[in-house]
Amino acid sequence: MKKKVLIELKQVQKKWDGGSSNAGVPVLSNINLSIYAGEFLAILGPSGSGKSTLLRIIAGLTPASSGKITYLGQEYQGVNPGAAMVFQSFALFPWLTILENVLVGLDSKDLPANVKKEKALAVIDMVGLDGFENAYPKELSGGMQQRVGLGRALVSDPDVLLMDEPFSALDVLTAENLRRDILELWRENKIPTKSIIMVTHGIEEAVYMADRILVVSGSPAGIHTDMPITLPHWRDKNAPAFISLVDTLYSLMMKRSDTAPRNTLTIENKEIIVLPRVSAGALTGFLELLEDLNEKTDLYKLADRFMMDSEDFFPIIDGATLLGFAKVVDGDIELTPEGIRFAQASVLERKELFRTQLVQYVPLAGKILAILQSKSNKRMNIEFFEDILARSLPAAEIPLLLDTLIAWGRYAELFAYDEQSRQLFAES
Numbered sequence: 537m538k539k540k541v542l543i544e545l546k547q548v549q550k551k552w553d554g555g556s557s558n559a560g561v562p563v564l565s566n567i568n569l570s571i572y573a574g575e576f577l578a579i580l581g582p583s584g585s586g587k588s589t590l591l592r593i594i595a596g597l598t599p600a601s602s603g604k605i606t607y608l609g610q611e612y613q614g615v616n617p618g619a620a621m622v623f624q625s626f627a628l629f630p631w632l633t634i635l636e637n638v639l640v641g642l643d644s645k646d647l648p649a650n651v652k653k654e655k656a657l658a659v660i661d662m663v664g665l666d667g668f669e670n671a672y673p674k675e676l677s678g679g680m681q682q683r684v685g686l687g688r689a690l691v692s693d694p695d696v697l698l699m700d701e702p703f704s705a706l707d708v709l710t711a712e713n714l715r716r717d718i719l720e721l722w723r724e725n726k727i728p729t730k731s732i733i734m735v736t737h738g739i740e741e742a743v744y745m746a747d748r749i750l751v752v753s754g755s756p757a758g759i760h761t762d763m764p765i766t767l768p769h770w771r772d773k774n775a776p777a778f779i780s781l782v783d784t785l786y787s788l789m790m791k792r793s794d795t796a797p798r799n800t801l802t803i804e805n806k807e808i809i810v811l812p813r814v815s816a817g818a819l820t821g822f823l824e825l826l827e828d829l830n831e832k833t834d835l836y837k838l839a840d841r842f843m844m845d846s847e848d849f850f851p852i853i854d855g856a857t858l859l860g861f862a863k864v865v866d867g868d869i870e871l872t873p874e875g876i877r878f879a880q881a882s883v884l885e886r887k888e889l890f891r892t893q894l895v896q897y898v899p900l901a902g903k904i905l906a907i908l909q910s911k912s913n914k915r916m917n918i919e920f921f922e923d924i925l926a927r928s929l930p931a932a933e934i935p936l937l938l939d940t941l942i943a944w945g946r947y948a949e950l951f952a953y954d955e956q957s958r959q960l961f962a963e964s
């Protein structure tokens with residue numbers, strides 16, 4: 537039987553308009569996507585890749601710059617009439633009661649007030665908040681507040697429920713509880729919602745809940761992976777098939793830079809590297825840990841062991857692989873000979889090794905050093921480097937790149953930054 541298409545995106549592209557620091561830079565391009573009735577879709581991707589933007593475009597909260605988006609075959613202007621959204625930050629009105637907050641979800645519906653109230657009370661009951669109708673958001677825990685957010689979205693009986701990292705502001709147990717409850721409402725048809733789309737950082741969360749996973753990555757971002765998840769519910773997180781899927785997704789996300797030049801940018805026809813935001817200290821600790829484990833290690837288990845989500849984890853792995861201290865093969869990470877030497881070295885030897893790798897693998901570090909050393913006082917205003925970088929990096933990226941580069945350069949004793957004079961200076 538042919539699946540019913542609820543929402544369709546064709547050749548969707550997004551560039552931010554003037555005013556923002558990344559104006560004109562394409563965030564999303566060439567997005568072609570059909571969302572079918574009956575599916576729970578999860579969208580994964582690195583931080584800043586455009587997952588939330590994609591969700592907001594589907595919701596009609598952010599306009600696409602070009603391309604076509606339809607709901608049940610009809611293009612829509614403004615808010616998608618068939619969708620409702622749950623936000624990471626709950627986004628409740630503090631001055632309204634729980635009942636009034638949920639009623640906001642019916643603002644655009646032309647229904648008598650008593651019908652609206654009946655619907656809102658039924659939804660409040662369904663999301664487990666019976667008895668809290670007259671409370672205010674600040675009187676509720678985070679988990680309960682997110683239930684209000686869910687109620688406000690569900691009260692309009694949307695065909696498509698959109699959730700933007702709905703659990704990430706909650707503690708582990710509360711999040712797990714809410715995940716199960718939402719899955720139960722969905723699996724057991726307790727809500728008329730025909731499809732759910734969830735943006736998440738959690739690979740395990742996506743595999744636990746979704747029927748289909750998209751990985752969004754690249755610059756501009758596109759859909760890099762579109763993977764069905766056919767494991768029957770309820771899923772056992774310890775089952776080999778579950779672990780293997782999580783593992784595969786970890787590998788795919790680690791390989792994302794092979795297909796998308798996420799770590800490099802071109803300035804005056806030369807490639808420069810965009811550095812992951814990770815400190816030398818975190819890298820050192822990570823390399824020591826890998827050395828301790830003394831074998832190839834499954835990335836998924838490593839993240840699990842430290843109860844880190846991919847968001848915290850990938851920059852460290854990116855840093856370690858970028859500097860040639862570790863390599864990732866088929867979802868396993870292992871130290872390179874340089875990584876082993878680094879982990880076993882003394883503090884001073886480590887600095888030297890770090891210096892060698894930094895100059896070899898981050899040419900920009902070598903160039904900065906050469907420029908500084910060419911000056912008799914070995915100093916240069918930071919604006920000089922900011923101006924060069926501004927030729928191809930969005931303004932918002934420049935301080936992030938320089939922050940990491942300076943922190944790494946300082947650790948390697950190559951160069952440092954004097955905040956007072958706003959100058960970079962060579963250490964030797």
Ligand SMILES: Nc1ncnc2c1ncn2[C@@H]1O[C@H](COP(=O)(O)OP(=O)(O)OP(=O)(O)O)[C@@H](O)[C@H]1O
Pocket residue numbers: 552556557558563581582583584585586587588589590
């Ligand atoms: N309103 C806006 N104006 C200008 N730039 C924006 C706006 N919203 C987001 N961006 C930028 O667009 C890019 C994608 O952001 P988005 O929030 O969609 O990514 P994400 O994958 O959801 O990130 P995260 O996982 O960190 O939430 C980022 O560079 C972000 O800074």
